[in-house]
Amino acid sequence: MKLKITFLVLFLGTAMVLKATDVRGKPNIIIILADDLGYHDVGYMGGKDFLTPNIDAIANNGVWFTNGYTTCPVCAPTRAGLLTGRYQNRFGFEDNPGPYRQSKEIIPGIPLREKTMGEYFKEMGYSTAIIGKWHTENVESQNPVHRGFDKFFGFIGGASGYFIGENRKGKILRGTRPVLSEDDYLTDAFGREATLFIERNSNRNNPFLLYVPFNAPHGPFQAPEKYISMFSHIKDKKRRVLAAMIYSLDENVGLITSKIKELGLEENTLIIFISDNGGVLNLSDNSPLRSGKQDIYEGGIRVPFCMQWKEHLPENKKIDFPVISLDILPTAIAATGNQVDREWRLDGVNLLPYLTGAKEGIPHEVLYWRFLWHYAIRKGDWKLLKHRDHTDVELYNLAVDVGEQHDLCKEHPEIVEELQQLFNDWSDMMLKPQWGWQPEYCGDYKVGK
């Protein structure tokens, strides 16, 4: 026994282990995820139609990314990448949960062999919560409370109405149990629960990780009348409702940030804001980018992305080098003072030293995307992509053509070849989609009903 203890002490001393011991004074982490919010839907990116003063404030108080990406132009895969810090294709989470599977045994969700953000932070001694849309298969084993989150309030599936009332279908859960009713407009309910969690966990002995994936402004398009009437100058009805939904989203972001300010936690809280993918085409505004949600052009994958950490990150700093949603996990871990271990094989990178200028260069040489029938690779300013509806690949120089209008394949065959090879090497390592909506890609075992 003595030998064992000596051995334990010896190797703990030399280890880069996540330290669960001394968490006092460590920073809180808040990650706010908007759903289908377009590149130009926010004020600080130049959008004029919608009102987002609170989201704008995060950008003004911190850094904001002009080339901020997510790993997928649709919801659930992006979340899987964000929560694991790894390209979700590595574990077959390429499509949203759907009826088709590779085999009967498959359950859509982040596999147990992959560690989630909640699990990393629990190991470090943090309190953890997720408020909002989780988006995996609706089975208890996939509930967030089994994946590293102490508290969960929200829904498991991909979408929800915003006026719940009596929770007859049991959609809104607190932990694993449905709530009896929810009378607040859902975006307000999430804002309410988030600020309650902050209040209850705001003492410095127990830092918290709070992940708030709002479902706003994802469909169905519903908002309180009082907000819709604020945007009566918008002619398009659907867009008017969208404006109202975004207004409510922003208001609740404001509740969260002002609660942090009120409790004197601004210097000790890293707040990250990002959208899960681009805005819906012909509804949101993704300009100057091409196309939107579901598509592999910039409009589908480049999103509003900003973060603030008073006294630790610069203020009102525009960052142009490419970053991606995978970076959020390692950045958050690094913010706690812990090192990111190479053994975890994260694809994301700790952004902090690049943002403060402590480190020269850029976090990513190359970024990759694969979504069923679409794929893309970005290296420097060059982007090669393959679109479902086009036979040939396309090559764009994003520095001079951010709108992806001028295909340069013929002019630069050597770049096409290089990027194609890089993409193939990456794609070779990815599993085929394990579930989804496309039997040709996801397997043709179909779940009943």
Added chain:
Amino acid sequence: MIDLKLILFAMAFGEMALTGFSANENGNKSKKELPNIVIIYADDMGYGDVGYHGVDDILTPNIDKLAKSGVYFTQGYVSASICSPSRCGLLTGVYQQRFTNGQNARDKDPLVELFKKQPMISEILKPLGYSSGIIGKWHLGEEESLRPNNRGWDYFYGFLNGSHSYFKATKKFTKNKDFWPIFRNNEMVDFEGYATEVFTNEAINFILRNNSSISGRPFLLYVAYNAVHFPWEVPDKYIRRVSFIKNQNRRLFAGMVLAMDDGVGRILETLNKEGLEENTIVIFISDNGSPRGQLGDMSSTGPLRGWKGDCFEGGIRVPFIIKWPGQIQPGIRYDNPVINLDILPTLAEFIGLKKIDRYHFDGVNILPYLKGEKQPDETPHENLFWRRGKDMAIRHGDWKLVVEYSGDNHNPMLFNLTNDIGERKNLITVYPEKAKELQTIYELWENSLPEIR
């Protein structure tokens, strides 16, 4: 006029031709009595990763049962602390430093021509009529002449390189070798499923196809699972079965171990169902100790010091079991040092292979020791040697001299393993004469090795 002599000659010759039997090779046993051999070689499994070593955060019911059904060794060694050289030693019975550079890449080894000439168990047993199969990880050369089918193996299903994804294989030599092809003999196959399960199925099918009571020929089956080597991945169902384990990394690892343990169980069950249990020797050894990865909350070396790659005990002392119905009583624990090099010579002697001396085995026949036919103070090995690069170790009785470059101290260290299994107390200044003695013995061995390291 019928020439009786000619007929008799033809009958004798015909009989020999039919049975494929070389009278020169085997004097004692007819093919029906030759035992089947199953060698299961686990990958990177540590001394602290099996339940029967007193470990409570792992689940290995079938391996534990195997240990109780034969002999398990508390000082079972491998001849190398890393994958490929360890397999070189196992399959030849000779210190691999005699014909390799002791590192992992056979193709890049300056001594590869020596390796090609070194007889392998598949080649040695072939004249006796053994069908041979290797399932899983080869890691003994990728270039064609080094592949299993060109090294005497009748059947190969698995991958050529050292590490592999458990969920995916391609049909090309991808940049990331974890996605290299899975072969069936010389053909790349479509791969589906989870590798540990697939390899188990292949092993079972090999046994069914080569059932010695039907074919009249014994088989040699080498199941080189890539479990529990990196990458660390396993389907959810196995992790759920070890949900009692608190540490998430250890739980994942235990899930991988469980998949292999299930496989061991199914192989043993197949032998039983096919009526082969009484005539099959089953050997279970890990190729080397726990890797340094994940800081020990994945694989565990138990009380031992050091890791895979080290000449410390943690890199070279491993789970080691032999089940041998009719020869070794069940429930035996053997405490004297043995090594993977002993496997082939032990089998060869039992089978009655003639002129064993020509193979110059470094391993010894350990069966008499396991049958209790030796005096208590007699041990199979007076000395055991390890060398990789600048690291070395020699075990002489209870004493061990080690040079280990992974740590801070690059000078030789002396340990007494009876009192200090954890290699904590360096006695080199206390017993300098003992250290010198070991050094001398080691140098004698080292001088017998080829020049290139």
